[in-house]
Amino acid sequence: MSTGSTMDASRPGSAASLRGFVWARVLVACSATGMLIASYAYAPFVDAGPVLCPMHGLIGLPCPSCGLTRAFCRLVRLDLWGALSYHALSVPLFAVCLVAPVVCVYEVGRRRESWCSSILHSSRTAWAVAILLTVHHAVRLGVWAADGTLVNGYVKTSWTYALLRVVGIISS
């Protein structure tokens, strides 16, 4: 799983290159594992938790990743349907978080990048993910606008809306 350095660490080069190669993978492995542990720890409180997304909080609109925290908390409890209802793309992202540490350990052991890195560095993959995210978010926004979730679930639960209520500009 590649992030920063994409060089072949087995090539005779500086120790700094190898250090960067290893650190990038350690960072990714720790982040992915940390995300899974945090999801498990936060799962009991997620439904009563505060608004964490700055876009939701400040503007009252959902960002493309809104619902991922709740979906991840469902997935660590093996509630697949619950996760899909919050964010359809949470499942592949969760799978990436599960696989990433294994790939990182493999790459550090081999001192070279695996085929996963070439997928991550491919522009085609990036645009495919972008289109998928865009379509998912656009459809979701349309559905939520139609069923009132956009107003009741986002606008009225934003920090800005709460502030305007406290100040007295909005009455209900």
Next chain:
Amino acid sequence: MVQRSDVPVFRNSPITVLILGVVTCGLYLIYWNIKMAGVINAVTGRPDISPTVATVSGCCMPVNVYFYYLCGQALGDVGRLSGEPGLADKSTLLVILGIFVPMVSAMILQGHVNRLYDGR
């Protein structure tokens, strides 16, 4: 040695980036991140930011922070190319703003990157 002419052109008004980021509910930032990753990689001369990671960072908070950290690290190279040595290491500012208001980080970064194209 990277030259200015090697950097792909991605010039936008910073205010446009801010407005589109908000109006499109963050969707524009997905596109913007992919294009900016291409610019940053060209500026540093290394594939520092994977385009896929850039895409996901357009909407996913922890990845977002990592993206702006890498962009901040590359600001030194941006400053060297655009003749502004004082730009080096503004990653802390970009990361902090990226946590709360990612479109503002994008706006700041776009402003610095635009200077690469002055006179082109």
